[in-house]
Amino acid sequence: MDIELRGAAAAQGWPAPACRCASCNRLRAAGVRYEPFDAAIDGVALDGLPRTDVPGGYEVRGPGGGFALVASGPGAEPEPPPGTEYEAVLLDLAGSPEHLGRLRSAGAVTDGTQVVAVHVDHRLPSPSELERRLAFWTRPRPGPFRTLLLGGGRSGKSAEAELRLAAYPDVLYVATGPAPGDDPEWAERVAAHRLRRPAWWRTAETTDLPGVLGSATGAVLVDGVGTWLAAAMDETGAWDDPSRVLPRLDDLVSAWRGTAARVVAVSDEVGLSLVPATPSGRAFRDLLGLANQRLAAESEEAALVVAGRVAELG
Template sequence: MNVELRGIAAPGGWPAPGCRCASCSRLRAAGVRHGPVSVVVDGVAMEDCARTDVPGGFELHGPRGGRALVAAGPGTRPEPVSGVEYDAVLLDLAGSPEHLGYLRHVGAVAATTEVVAIHVDHRVPSPVELERRMAFWNRPHHGPHRTLLLGGARSGKSAEAELRLAACPEVLYVATGPVNDDDPGWTERVTAHRLRRPAWWRTVETTDLVSVLKDETGAVLVDGVGTWLAAVMDEAAAWEDPSLAQPRLDDLVSAWRRTEARVVAVSDEVGLALLPTTTSGRVFSDVLGGLNQRLAAESEEAALVVAGRVLELG
């Protein structure tokens, strides 16, 4: 099936008329405009191809026998026909990249399926950002591949980690933080993270990251390295003598280096905060900073997330 895009945008186009958001303003200033969705399939306009309606969109039947699943509009998630592996999917990836993960999860999208973003608009900051995300979503779901995402508190690093793996059919989410029902604020944050994750992701709460990295071969999200280190420091009684935790750190770095998984790990960038005023705080900052450096050195990708913006680190 040959899919030719002549327009990719939502019905109002991109930039949207009269919209003053940053996304639309950037395109307008650059003299760029993307027209509403217009697709030609095997030389025939999509409107002239046979189609069957499905919830959230339609199944398109190409003139050469191919089949495509198409989102009806922005915010829609077309349901696949059971047992069908599509030649192409045209989806609202700006709004629902996790729907691609769902389609892969149920077998509707295979490695040979062409994945196309349509109904694009100012929900994505720029065409360059869409291209960046598409590179993650079309990447092989297995490893080995290691990504370390650094950032301060509330920087958006966890959301970026989830975004990078959103289109994977299976993801193991490793939560290293403590379960503390006595802290309403912490409970609220944990609940928000759970609701943001796709329902088909697996979740495990553990500090045994070494076993996870040794055993898994698919997509793994670790959130995060800082809470893991705090637990290890407690378990090793290493707050007064950090060297007691060193074997655990060495084991983690070794497992990170040898893993066959596609792993994205979130960690705190210690250089963004004020110098801790307590001895334990300074110890933690020093150890975590050193661990971040070691993990980054063994990573194919590392990035810093600030205010939701991502700076790739060479």
């Protein structure tokens, strides 16, 4: 199935006329413009192909018999009939990359399906950022493969972790933090994370990370290493004697090294925070720094997230 993109942008194009956002200005300054979405399949324009409407888009049959699913516009999430499998899907990945994961989980998108991003616009910072994300979404890596994402508080590291796994058909989200209890601020944070995650992801609330990593085979998102360490220190009484938690850290690193899963883990970069005023705080900082170093040494990828922007670490 030969897909020719004659334009890939939303209806106004990218950059949008008179728009002063950084994304549009960046393209304008570079003399780059993406025309509104238009495509041909096997040399025939989409408008000239047999079409069947589905919620959020339509299906088309190419002259060579290939079957494709097309999103109708920005924000649209086309829903195929049950049991349908496509040779190609043209989707709004800028707005709904997780929809690709849902199509994969339903069997509509397979390893042989062409995945094309359409309706692109200034919801993306730049074309290079689109290419970076497409590498995660169109060619999801199987396990074993480990990524450690580091960042300060509110840096965007959790959102980056979710973005990297958005297009996987099945993701286990491992929440290592405590239950909200009577803390309304913590409950609000937990609720925001839940709303941001795709509804079909599975969730495990546990501090047994070695057990999860030892048994998982699909995609796993761990959020995060710092809350796991705090729980491990509680359980081992390590606040007064940090050495007590080291066997737990050894177990985690061993499981991280031996996992068969595709794992993305989030952790706090302790070098970005103030020096703790208490001995227990300094012990936690030192142990988390050690954990980050040991996990990074056993990771195929590591990255630092600052203000929502990502710097890959060699």
